[in-house]
Amino acid sequence: VVNFVFDKFISGARLNPLVGQIWPLGRMFDTCALKHYLSFCGCADLKDMSLMVLRTKGPAKLPEGYKLTMHISQGDAESIRVFMVKSSGNVLGVLTREVPYVGGSEEVHFYVEGRRFPDKDFNGLISINLSLLEPINQALPETPIFTDKVVFRVAPWIMTPNTLEPIEVFVCSTSDNKKFLQGMRNLVGGSGYKLKICHEYVNRGDRWMQDELEFGYVDAPHHHFPVVLDSPRDRELNNFPYNVLLGPDFGYVTRVPHRRDVSSMDSFGNLEVSPPVTVNGKEYPLGRIIIGVAFPTATKGRNMTKVVQDFLWAQTVQEPVALFSDWLVVGHVDEFMTFVPAPDRKGFRLLLTSPDAGYKLFRGLQRDGHGKAKLFDGLHDEKPVTVDEILDDENLEAENNYVQSCVDWNRDVLKRELGLDDEDIIDLPILFKMAEDEGVLRAMPYYPDMVNMIVLGKNLGIPKPFGPKVNGHCALEAEMCRLMDGLGLKCTFIDDFAAYHKLLGEVHCGSNVRRKAFEFKWWNVEM
Numbered sequence: 001v002v003n004f005v006f007d008k009f010i011s012g013a014r015l016n017p018l019v020g021q022i023w024p025l026g027r028m029f030d031t032c033a034l035k036h037y038l039s040f041c042g043c044a045d046l047k048d049m050s051l052m053v054l055r056t057k058g059p060a061k062l063p064e065g066y067k068l069t070m071h072i073s074q075g076d077a078e079s080i081r082v083f084m085v086k087s088s089g090n091v092l093g094v095l096t097r098e099v100p101y102v103g104g105s106e107e108v109h110f111y112v113e114g115r116r117f118p119d120k121d122f123n124g125l126i127s128i129n130l131s132l133l134e135p136i137n138q139a140l141p142e143t144p145i146f147t148d149k150v151v152f153r154v155a156p157w158i159m160t161p162n163t164l165e166p167i168e169v170f171v172c173s174t175s176d177n178k179k180f181l182q183g184m185r186n187l188v189g190g191s192g193y194k195l196k197i198c199h200e201y202v203n204r205g206d207r208w209m210q211d212e213l214e215f216g217y218v219d220a221p222h223h224h225f226p227v228v229l230d231s232p233r234d235r236e237l238n239n240f241p242y243n244v245l246l247g248p249d250f251g252y253v254t255r256v257p258h259r260r261d262v263s264s265m266d267s268f269g270n271l272e273v274s275p276p277v278t279v280n281g282k283e284y285p286l287g288r289i290i291i292g293v294a295f296p297t298a299t300k301g302r303n304m305t306k307v308v309q310d311f312l313w314a315q316t317v318q319e320p321v322a323l324f325s326d327w328l329v330v331g332h333v334d335e336f337m338t339f340v341p342a343p344d345r346k347g348f349r350l351l352l353t354s355p356d357a358g359y360k361l362f363r364g365l366q367r368d369g370h371g372k373a374k375l376f377d378g379l380h381d382e383k384p385v386t387v388d389e390i391l392d393d394e395n396l397e398a399e400n401n402y403v404q405s406c407v408d409w410n411r412d413v414l415k416r417e418l419g420l421d422d423e424d425i426i427d428l429p430i431l432f433k434m435a436e437d438e439g440v441l442r443a444m445p446y447y448p449d450m451v452n453m454i455v456l457g458k459n460l461g462i463p464k465p466f467g468p469k470v471n472g473h474c475a476l477e478a479e480m481c482r483l484m485d486g487l488g489l490k491c492t493f494i495d496d497f498a499a500y501h502k503l504l505g506e507v508h509c510g511s512n513v514r515r516k517a518f519e520f521k522w523w524n525v526e527m
Helices: 043-046 178-191 240-245 306-313 355-366 386-390 396-419 473-487
Strands: 003-005 017-023 050-057 067-071 078-085 107-114 125-134 143-154 166-172 193-199 213-220 223-230 251-254 271-273 275-280 282-284 289-293 321-324 339-343 348-354 425-429 432-437 440-446 455-456 459-462 490-494 511-515
Touching: 017 455, 043 107, 043 396, 078 125, 107 125, 107 143, 107 425, 125 355, 125 473, 143 289, 143 490, 166 178, 166 455, 178 193, 178 455, 178 459, 178 490, 193 275, 240 251, 271 339, 275 396, 289 306, 348 396, 355 386, 355 396, 355 425, 386 396, 396 425, 396 440, 425 473, 455 511, 473 490
Parallel strands: 017 143, 166 193, 223 251, 289 321, 348 425, 459 490
Antiparallel strands: 003 050, 050 107, 067 125, 078 107, 125 143, 166 511, 213 223, 271 289, 275 282, 339 348, 432 440, 455 459
């Protein structure tokens, strides 16, 4: 009789009685339709993999004809690979058949590598079986007389919210964004973080760094590292995540839909994540993913493509929330919401655009005798508009009433799905205007959209709104500073008007931030 058991500990951390964890690591990257970047390259990659230990207690050798066999179901075999290192240090390869029996009370170490992330057709659970086979006679196959198994869970891809500490900031350099770039250099350098610039020979004129990719990470007790999710938008920046970011200890994943399914909604300004929240007693210690979709009753609505939504839902630890964002020309959730850190309550505030707050501010200015103060004053090729002219424009007010109703619908969803109270939300004074887009009227910011900001700790990089000046100071900037001062946050206003705002984007759209991972470990999430 031979007693044997798989060790269910992974690097000393028990997940539950039968579940370990593996991940797409080393130089293996889950790309769906793309080929794996590089096959297993040698012993150096073993440190990235999860250790699986076979302990035996039995005779020095098995009786004649008996053997141990490792076997994995055909479906699971597509999702993992198992390796073993010989005493010479060479890689034995993928084990699908006989396993060496070393005898006595020895151990055999195996290394398990995930080949794909959880997805709609894969819940992330992998079973590896080991059987002791007994010979009957030479003419007949061996039969199993005992089988043990271990179950691994492939580590999910995890997003990082604004409240986590930044590591480095990514922006593009183009022929016309020098003001923006200088503002970002000052902000990022002054905040103590690294700025990485993607130059024009790489970005080929595509300045929308946020839309191309989303930074996340994978985690296990023995190791963690960043993994970039590449959006299916595939414009001029499409090679940047794969060619520039992918490398040792930096992973890559994408989902490739049918090209006809891709719209602006698939750019990752339409993909955000909340800080940790508790909703009706249920904890989300890694926050909840937020995406924008069409209103359920829309007949000409745009939606984030299904393969991307399926991937996000399959990660399970950051259960997504869908908002209505198709009312915007670009259609991204980062155009009307963001999160900033706070010293009290839940540790953050939700910032929402609010035409009502904008009209309240402008009416206050008019009442105080500043109706002739001008927006866009001094901007090249932009006609100044007075506060009086804005307040006299009935069509503009009707359009903003519509926008406010869209924001309010999302406000109710966010309060319900994130467990927020009104005190957790700050309304920002931002107006919109309507434009025809593909035969449908949709909204765009009237002036630079201050909610579309970059958050670097206590420093905020905010689109410079070019609002009406009162006593030499922009009234919109002053209001923004007043709202953020109470949270201990510093506002830096960055001129993105010509290079970004006029092209329907802002500071957040043109930048991206890689952040530190959560201290909380995903395997402690109740699933």
